[in-house]
Amino acid sequence: MVTSIVVDQNAQCLSSSRQINYVFGVPWPDLNDGLKYTDNIKSSNTQEMIDLTLIQFYSTKYRDSAPILGWIQRIRNRQITVDGEVVTDPDFTIRIGSKLVYNRLPWKEPNAPYTLQVLYEDEHMIAINKPSGLQVLSGGLFQQRTVLHQLQWKTYGHISSPHTCLSASSREQHPTPVHRLGRGTSGILLCAKTKIAKSRLASYFADGTSSITVRRTSRMENDSRGISKSYRALVQGKLHQDEVQIEQPIGVMHYPGVAKGLYVASSSGKPSSSKVLVLERNIERNETIVQVEILSGRPHQIRIHLAFIGHPLVGDPLYVSGGHPNYSQPVSEDATFAKDGGYHRPANPVPGDCGYHLHAHQLVLRHPTTNK
Template identity: 35%
Template sequence: MLNRGYAYTTIISSRYHGKTLLSHLASRYSHSTPEAWQQKLNSGEVTLNGVTATGSESLTSGQTLVWNRPPWIEPDAPRHFEVVFEDPHLLAVNKPSGLPTLPGGGFMENTLLRLVQDHTPNANPVHRLGRATTGIVLFAKTAQAASALVASWNTPKVQKTYRALAQNVAQHDVYEIFTPIGLVPHPLIGSVWAANPSGKPSRSLAKVISRTTSTTTFEVSLCSGRPHQIRIHLASIGHPLVGDPLYDATGQPLKDHPGLPGDGGYFLHAQFLKFHHPITGEQIHLEAALPSGFSLDRQV
């Protein structure tokens, strides 16, 4: 089924001043070749300051660029979620694997945001989970609740605990991980978040829940909020997530056939969320049931 299409809007920054529109589109949005962008231009899909563009225009900073992408068939994704908590101000749901939280990467309608807003139009997510990550996503229904939660999200006031199934057998029971996270080169998409000595400070606390002969199940608490933090941090100590197509045992992108950030196959679950209600002040403690696939063979 076709979606409704989408108008991608950007404002030209000073760094692109003087470039031709076609060269800007082809270099900045390399998912399409220059020839493909010229076809989109010839079809009237691109406007510059409201005027249909040809591609030969010389860009000026501050101009409004719009690509009116025609309707397309989106990749398949689950179309369900479980409500974990709801009141007049908040909604928490248990997201399945394979469902993006927000539009992007070819997904527009097949997203958790669209599914939730079909039932609760005023709900907006306070945070996001990766497409393959399962578990709790918290939505705010009011501006007051959203403002308070966003302000406290990456502070000790909000406790976020995940379950992660990782490769290899952990030698210790507890790991405090400080690996900095920053952008590094990626052969398919230009750059990706990964372990980077010059990256941003990051901190996670990983506790062993169980071990098998080849895997370790961790409970991970986030003390900072970097992209793909748990995947990168566990990989950086020699424990990439089982089935992770992106990171190797150093927290860097795989050198042979590296995957994309949204690719699935790994097991990571946002299991617990603890915070004070932004309106009532009461303590809220949420839990999302574990999906199948997590190893609990031998408790430690």
Template identity: 35%
Template sequence: MALNDGYTYREELGRRACGLTLLTYLTRHYLHSSESDWQARLERGEVCLDGLPARGPETLRPGQVLEWRRPPWEEEDAPLHYALIHQDAALLAVVKPAGLPTLPGGGFLKHTLLARVRADFPEARPLHRLGRGTSGLVLFARTHEAGANLARAWRERAVQKRYRALAVGTPLQEEYAITTPIGPVPHPRLGSVFAASAAGKAASSLAYVLERRAATALFAVDIHTGRPHQIRIHLAAIGHPLVGDPLYASGGLPRADLPGLPGDLGYLLHAERLTFLHPLTGERLSLKAPPPPELRRADET
């Protein structure tokens, strides 16, 4: 497998860094690596503070620029294809396969939807993201005007979003209006993850039962807010976590047994439809990505 080109991660430090040493800050806030890992990177000259190589004992203050110049690495395998379903001068709509991250992060740089789309359309800018394990529609803007207009529509909740999901259990109702707040909760491996939380932000989903199966159910879910992992959390909150979800258990909290990570795979979730006004023409568009076979009703196969 070929190496990628490496990447420089940059952060302008805020108040949480004030008074900490650089090594303490890196260890405390970037839990994917241990203190000894960060010390080794500092000694190799990979970490800079305000453009100068750093050693670790420096006392930090807000406003400084921290950089980690990560050397080239081999990325985990991922499906490297996408389907183009809409193209005009302002917009692209593509279908992302499950397993391909939308944006760089978590060890992925070139093996991302963004990298694949920009290889064909260098000007493309993603307007939202899907979780790595989620398949389906992702919109890209091709102009600044289109991006600004659609970003405003997203903020104003003028974009209608429908998903399909396969969940555990047999629902007692035909539909569920779910308003469980979502916010950070403790996680043993990451420090915190988003989950059901009374102290979290308001979230709204409407879930419809499409088909009951043996010990599972196929749902259609309309989301009216865009909180992280909202559908996974909300269906789990009503007692129907996604089949194979390694992170969320019934109730909408992280699993107590071998808690997974947000990017772990195994669940079935698909962004099926986006409906919105074209940002330049005002035309109403309803774009649809056919669901994978596991997420189709019996009468759709």
């Protein structure tokens, strides 16, 4: 029999006497620190680099960041240096070996909660209760207002600049999320505090995704997985079956406003498995509360799978029945640009939009160092 640590929404922790249920968080600065994007120009084919201009380079390599007119504005706004010198001519010719730096100006990120509740903590890992509306890692409009930054500030103190130098020993102690939750998803987020914990916890999650053999039980005693995750969700409609096993592959489609494509239900996608258990049916409101155990870890898997079987999450702005996005016709790309030179925010819903009801309710795992 394998003993395990259980962390659930009520902060119940087994096999530990560690302090739990404390809260931390630093209010967000009005503006973030901006970003630097560095490119060292080199090519295996010298012919490709002949007469390559600054605007050609940026509008090609970073075409998903801004339209060509937006990049011209950024160049003329003195936001790009070549070998340490500001260049304002879009037709400046780049040489092989040059170092290009684009300085993205500081901006005010959208509102996001900043307080985090600790559910479990020891020398190797920490489990926190992530609120809905807070992104886990930096990306898109959210570069500073993330769980990761709050963990950094908790460990090192409030660092004003992301370029502040830290000692090697400090970096090793930095807590790092070992999996992700969608920005609109609340609940348990597991973070590693040591290298060995990060490696082993990450392998637990990877093993669950790579091994798609459907398991008919979630009990750790009969499960070789190092970790088991269950969620609570509020879905539209009445599920008639008490238990549903969903085996729908998830793939990627081109979608405006999502540079790397949108994850959707797709017969040509990667195998994905979810086990759904009905907890409560609300006949009057035509809604159902379900528990979902995911046996693989595809992005937005629960939202996609429940929508695929005709029961999208209540309040989900993106996924509708069938596991596809909520728009009737393709939205054309907008060639105009916003104040900072980038694209305008798409009018169609995107994955980071909140409003849906999904909570990471419970994690059951073997400790990464004691194996208990």
